[in-house]
Amino acid sequence: MNRTFSLLPALAALLWLGCAPVLAQDSANEAARRALACGAPEDSVARVLTAVAKGQATPSEGEAILAPLVRACDAGLPPGLLADKLDEGLAKSVRPEVLRAALERRLDDLLFARALPNIPDEAAPPAEALAGLAEALAAGLAREELRGLAQRHPQASPEQFSQSARLMAFLARAGLPPEDARTVADAGLERGGLAPEWLQFPRLAASALKRGTPPQTVREAALETLRDGGGLREAAVRLNLTIRDLGTSPRSSAK
Amino acid sequence: MPDAELKTTASSEILDAALTRAMRDLPMEEPPVGFAAGVLRGIAPKRPSFRQRAWIWARTPHPLTVTPLRLAAAACLLLLLVLPALRGALRPDTVTETASGLLPVTFLLPDPDGRARTVAVIGSFNRWNPTGFEMRYSERERAWILKTQLPPGSHEYVFLADGRQAVPDPASSMTTDDGFGNRNSVLFLANGHEQNI
Numbered sequence: 512m513n514r515t516f517s518l519l520p521a522l523a524a525l526l527w528l529g530c531a532p533v534l535a536q537d538s539a540n541e542a543a544r545r546a547l548a549c550g551a552p553e554d555s556v557a558r559v560l561t562a563v564a565k566g567q568a569t570p571s572e573g574e575a576i577l578a579p580l581v582r583a584c585d586a587g588l589p590p591g592l593l594a595d596k597l598d599e600g601l602a603k604s605v606r607p608e609v610l611r612a613a614l615e616r617r618l619d620d621l622l623f624a625r626a627l628p629n630i631p632d633e634a635a636p637p638a639e640a641l642a643g644l645a646e647a648l649a650a651g652l653a654r655e656e657l658r659g660l661a662q663r664h665p666q667a668s669p670e671q672f673s674q675s676a677r678l679m680a681f682l683a684r685a686g687l688p689p690e691d692a693r694t695v696a697d698a699g700l701e702r703g704g705l706a707p708e709w710l711q712f713p714r715l716a717a718s719a720l721k722r723g724t725p726p727q728t729v730r731e732a733a734l735e736t737l738r739d740g741g742g743l744r745e746a747a748v749r750l751n752l753t754i755r756d757l758g759t760s761p762r763s764s765a766k
Numbered sequence: 767m768p769d770a771e772l773k774t775t776a777s778s779e780i781l782d783a784a785l786t787r788a789m790r791d792l793p794m795e796e797p798p799v800g801f802a803a804g805v806l807r808g809i810a811p812k813r814p815s816f817r818q819r820a821w822i823w824a825r826t827p828h829p830l831t832v833t834p835l836r837l838a839a840a841a842c843l844l845l846l847l848v849l850p851a852l853r854g855a856l857r858p859d860t861v862t863e864t865a866s867g868l869l870p871v872t873f874l875l876p877d878p879d880g881r882a883r884t885v886a887v888i889g890s891f892n893r894w895n896p897t898g899f900e901m902r903y904s905e906r907e908r909a910w911i912l913k914t915q916l917p918p919g920s921h922e923y924v925f926l927a928d929g930r931q932a933v934p935d936p937a938s939s940m941t942t943d944d945g946f947g948n949r950n951s952v953l954f955l956a957n958g959h960e961q962n963i
Binding site for chain 1 (some may be wrong): 847888890893894896920924926930932935939942943944945946947948954
């Protein structure tokens with residue numbers, strides 16, 4: 512009898528060892544099924560399963576990678592907003608735990624952005640605007656800055672708000688002090704929003720700052736241009752720059 | 767006249783007379799069928815080919831009468847035809863937008879030692895999928911090259927060497943954190959309007 516009892520745990524362990532990979536594979540498949548059910552791009556999900564099949568990720572890692580997509584879905588966010596990052600990580604052979612952490616960070620940014628007053632509380636939130644806000648946060652814009660922008664401009668449309676947030680983030684990244692970047696973003700929203708080309712202004716700003724132009728001159732060039740209803744061309748002229756300073760690398764075939 | 771010369775002239779006349787008699791005594795025969803027509807065709811003036819005529823025309827001086835009004839109209843027409851090409855030549859940095867709205871782009875990754883076996887471009891424009899974006903190695907430039915077309919806007923990308931190593935573009939003036947601890951290159955493609963800045 513004693514012998515029977517001592518054999519039971521051993522049998523259970525053997526059974527578990529035999530079934531564990533299958534169960535784990537099932538967990539990845541189940542996560543894939545859920546991700547697909549809520550609209551995750553098929554090829555993104557297939558890439559995860561392929562990575563698992565090739566041994567580049569364990570089944571449990573595959574499940575963990577897909578988990579943020581499922582969570583996004585549960586939170587009412589389009590999972591496609593995470594799929595791009597997922598594709599990028601898999602293409603670059605990023606380690607699964609690093610990839611998962613990046614996806615979790617992006618999901619958190621998206622959830623934060625969706626709670627801002629400029630984003631309507633609808634079943635289908637504006638995906639492009641949310642992606643832009645997540646990009647601004649990823650580019651280094653502090654959440655407090657973003658919240659402040661939202662509070663100062665509650666009437667701004669999601670698209671305009673998102674664009675101004677990105678402009679603010681990119682200007683700060685270009686080396687403009689945050690208060691100057693904030694002033695330019697505010698001015699844009701006060702004038703009803705910015706044309707898409709203004710997202711390239713940070714590159715002009717970076718070139719100008721690199722040449723020794725003081726930050727306040729860069730800020731004033733932007734403000735004066737906005738006041739006059741001008742665009743990037745006028746801003747470039749005010750900074751004594753040309754379109755070449757945008758540096759469209761890699762080389763264009765027309766060059 | 768010397769004696770020898772007189773003898774030669776006499777014998778020549780005798781020979782001529784003999785030949786004339788012999789010819790007269792030949793039997794009369796009809797010429798072959800088509801002989802006369804063939805001879806006439808042969809001696810008829812020949813019409814030169816189109817190419818020959820064009821060449822002759824081109825080498826012959828022609829008087830040309832032009833009124834100032836006609837000249838102005840012709841100049842306008844010529845200008846209209848030549849202007850688009852001229853514009854492109856005068857502005858070499860202009861990126862030509864295709865009918866589909868895409869812009870031509872050439873990616874280039876220097877590899878003087880030919881270390882990489884394969885290189886592809888992956889980015890936000892192809893959902894980080896290298897299929898169809900494989901580069902080819904140019905022995906002349908000692909670099910990997912890909913010519914493609916992309917929509918206007920801002921794109922993040924890297925080069926993927928040997929299917930696993932992500933390499934930012936060394937020529938890119940702008941990079942951004944990729945969230946995985948590395949950098950992505952940023953490409954800005956302006957459409958025609960923005961390019962005129």
